[in-house]
Amino acid sequence: MLRLCKILCILLKVLMLTRTAITSSSKDQEAPIAQEWNKSSVIIDSNLIKSIEISTAQYLSYLYTYVPIILSLVFTFVICCIYYFYYSYQQRKENKIIVPSRLQYNLGELAMTIIEEQQIILGNLLGSGTFGQVFRGTLKNFERSDTPVAIKMLRKNASLKEKKKFLREAKLMNYFRHKHVLRLLGICVDTDSPMIMVLELMEAGDLLTYLTESRTLQPLHPHALRLQDLLAMCEDVARGCRYLEELHFVHRDLACRNCFISARNRENRIVKIGDFSLARNLYKEDCYRDKGEDPLPVRWMAPEFLMDGIFTSQSDVWAFGVLMWEIMSLGEQPYFSKNNSEVVQYVCTGGKLSKPLNCPPMLFQLMLHCWTAVNNRPNFIHCLENIITLRDNIEDAKLI
CATH class of the missing domain: 1.10.510.10 (Transferase(Phosphotransferase) domain 1)
Structure with missing residues (x-):
């Protein structure tokens, strides 16, 4: 950077001397022919010219050598940043549900309610499917009372993919608050038992x-x-x-x-x-x-x-x-x-x-x-x- 500043100063001096020479030449044309132009006043030191030529050549050499390297590093950095943010976005998209802006609920109200296994009392079987079974049951000490509920239980040998889908359904239902949409009361995710969704009966x-x-x-x-x-x-x-x-x-x-x-x-x-x-x-x-x-x-x-x-x-x-x-x-x-x-x-x-x-x-x-x-x-x-x-x-x- 210092070398570049020196080169710019030298070029500025050359431009000033050139401007002085042009101005003097213009005045001489208007003056009488007898008036002679003092050539010695515009002679540029040959050593200065050589110095300018050498400095410019060095600058161009550095330019051709380092600029491609710098540009390639910047390009690589930009690509890495784009990949990082895209990968992070995909991970967030897979691991959590995006709540639409139209869901005007307090985030505290939307927190998933975790239910302990000891709170659940299973009753008779209501139905079954590929996911598992649905039981009638009772949820103890829910909102200060024992509440009749439906227990949707994932089968014991469910795959990791099925467990993710089951949890995803619970997350979806947790966002809904409407009279004509089934309400999720909470989930039970104890490691020693199947995953459970507790729904209103x-x-x-x-x-x-x-x-x-x-x-x-x-x-x-x-x-x-x-x-x-x-x-x-x-x-x-x-x-x-x-x-x-x-x-x-x-x-x-x-x-x-x-x-x-x-x-x-x-x-x-x-x-x-x-x-x-x-x-x-x-x-x-x-x-x-x-x-x-x-x-x-x-x-x-x-x-x-x-x-x-x-x-x-x-x-x-x-x-x-x-x-x-x-x-x-x-x-x-x-x-x-x-x-x-x-x-x-x-x-x-x-x-x-x-x-x-x-x-x-x-x-x-x-x-x-x-x-x-x-x-x-x-x-x-x-x-x-x-x-x-x-x-x-x-x-x-x-x-x-």
Whole structure:
């Protein structure tokens, strides 16, 4: 740096002398010809010129030698920084769930509640699946009382991948605070026992079983379903779906089997959405492209998923249309006369479910709207508004 400053000073002196020479020459042209130019005043010392030439050559030599090295080091440093931050971002993305900015809850309220194994008393088995089993149980000393709960227990020989998925579902459910979304009370992660999710107990069980069992009830039975009951179920699920839509979450497995009933009497009956094992956070992404890791129920799947493996929030709207069809048919299997391969071909070529026997025409039009092309489907706010309007303008009736 010091050498560079010396070179710049020398060049500055040369420029000043040159400027003086040019100025003197201009004045001489205007003066009489007899006036002679004093050449000795602008003679530059030859030693100074040689010094400038040597210094410049050394500077250029250093420039050509060290600049490429410096640039390569800077480039390498930048690449390392980019890789480090990208790797850190991917690690954070895999190990924790990003809370959307629209979740306006105090972080203290969202902290995962850890439950000790001694607090849990297992009761009778309610159901089982590939993940493990669900039991009825009691949670001791929860909010100063013993609380009836549902115990979702991961199987003992679960793989590390299954344990991560189980914990991820618990983290997802912990963020939700809505009347029509199943509430997670806490988790138990003792190393010597299977992982456990403790959920609020829905006394009447899952919606699919509730609907199929209601077929056997006589019209005068106090728990017999009527048209307004079915519409109320559709409305409850739509409210829960609207909440998830506002948070930019998609469920990916909306179906009656994954919704739950709080009670059998209509005064206390509430439907809640549960089972978020397949849920995805779409707040940072436009869509989720499935990689074939999870077995997915094709009878509730939209054609864009069946053909291209693409799942968006609009794909949940398609599944909601199928769910409404299930409710109005009292739990019949969609496309019951076709096997899975035939269902895929039928849906991808534009096939639709037919109108259930007890379904009002206006509600069936909403179903058909849910089964249109992706860009033409309604959002859940529109679905909810239509269902509320229908409930307000249709008379209650017995089911046929």
